[in-house]
Amino acid sequence: MTRSAVVSVTMLAAIVVVGVVTLSTGTISVAPLDVARTLLGNGSRITNFAVLDLRLPRVLIAILVGAALGMSGAVFQSLSRNPLGSPDVIGFNYGATTGGLLVLLVFGGSVLSVSAGALIGGLVTALLVYVLAWQKGVRGTRLVLVGIGISAILQALNFYLIVNAKIADVARATVWITGSLNNLGWDHVWPVLIALVVVVPALLAGSRRLNMLEMGDDAAAALGVPVERSRLFLIIAGTAATAVATAAAGPIAFVALTAPQLAKRVTRAPGAGILPAAWMGALLVLAADFVAQRVAGAGTLPVGVATAAVGGVYLGWLLRRSRR
Numbered sequence: 001m002t003r004s005a006v007v008s009v010t011m012l013a014a015i016v017v018v019g020v021v022t023l024s025t026g027t028i029s030v031a032p033l034d035v036a037r038t039l040l041g042n043g044s045r046i047t048n049f050a051v052l053d054l055r056l057p058r059v060l061i062a063i064l065v066g067a068a069l070g071m072s073g074a075v076f077q078s079l080s081r082n083p084l085g086s087p088d089v090i091g092f093n094y095g096a097t098t099g100g101l102l103v104l105l106v107f108g109g110s111v112l113s114v115s116a117g118a119l120i121g122g123l124v125t126a127l128l129v130y131v132l133a134w135q136k137g138v139r140g141t142r143l144v145l146v147g148i149g150i151s152a153i154l155q156a157l158n159f160y161l162i163v164n165a166k167i168a169d170v171a172r173a174t175v176w177i178t179g180s181l182n183n184l185g186w187d188h189v190w191p192v193l194i195a196l197v198v199v200v201p202a203l204l205a206g207s208r209r210l211n212m213l214e215m216g217d218d219a220a221a222a223l224g225v226p227v228e229r230s231r232l233f234l235i236i237a238g239t240a241a242t243a244v245a246t247a248a249a250g251p252i253a254f255v256a257l258t259a260p261q262l263a264k265r266v267t268r269a270p271g272a273g274i275l276p277a278a279w280m281g282a283l284l285v286l287a288a289d290f291v292a293q294r295v296a297g298a299g300t301l302p303v304g305v306a307t308a309a310v311g312g313v314y315l316g317w318l319l320r321r322s323r324r
Helices: 003-024 032-039 045-080 092-106 111-133 140-163 167-178 186-205 207-213 217-222 227-249 255-267 274-296 303-323
Strands: none
Touching (some): 003 032, 003 045, 003 255, 003 274, 032 045, 045 140, 045 186, 045 207, 045 227, 045 255, 045 274, 092 111, 092 140, 092 227, 111 186, 111 227, 140 167, 186 227, 207 217, 207 227, 255 303, 274 303
16 A cells, blocks of 8 residues: 555544544543444434434534545645645635625524525635636736735625624624534534535546646646646635535634645645545544533534644744745
8 A cells, every 4th residue: 555545544543533532522421332332323312312413413524624624725735836825825715704704694594594605705705816816827826915815805804794793693603703513413414515525526526637737837738738727627626615614614724724734744645635635634623623622621612723723833833944
């Protein structure tokens, strides 16, 4: 087996281990063997309630959201050929946040309508950044700079929406924009799963062209890749992955930035590494949520707080390393 395959299998095993530990701990303690029995359909009434009803939806959403953010980050960092070219930095997740907040605070929408608003907001932002970054094609540096400017405007708009919202909606919106897996159930799992069934094949289908685009536009064009059409397709697919994650759990910070880079460092493989980034993103969000629940005691600390702390340290290290 190649190093990338071994690392991927190891990360998948770690996801399973952290998932089982998360399912077994809480107010109602369940032994790991009982967790396995419950997942196989042989649990008692109390373990079914604790594992299947309370904890499993949260674990599944953490895995799905983390994988979506990891893949999205890998796409945009590869397209921009810049480790800072993630949806966190270039504003696509802020566009999804704006779309979700508009539906949540202005129109008082349901879970599905907020998800649709986040998806539309992210896609509109991606197309706007693409158009503004166009100058006889789209270059990575210009894409990042335009995205940073758009993200600043969207952050201001998001805060304006919250400041002018009804008091009853402010607490819910504040927790959502921090990135939280609290109070999520099975009705939140299915929309994310269905959306990713569509988005993930699109990302994997574009991964070969993405690897060619990493070599440069001229080299990719010489190999028969339609450069701008492929870039636009990948931007839309990557933004859709970010929007799906944001719709489910809010804008969880820094996962899309750190997961692809950490995956590259442990696999040492060339190319975008979309699947290793997905496993790393899933592991980061699941582990961060486990830590956040243990720190908060009652499990009310948003997972975005934990990922922001880790991501902030990583970003500082990355900038220091680049400077050196």
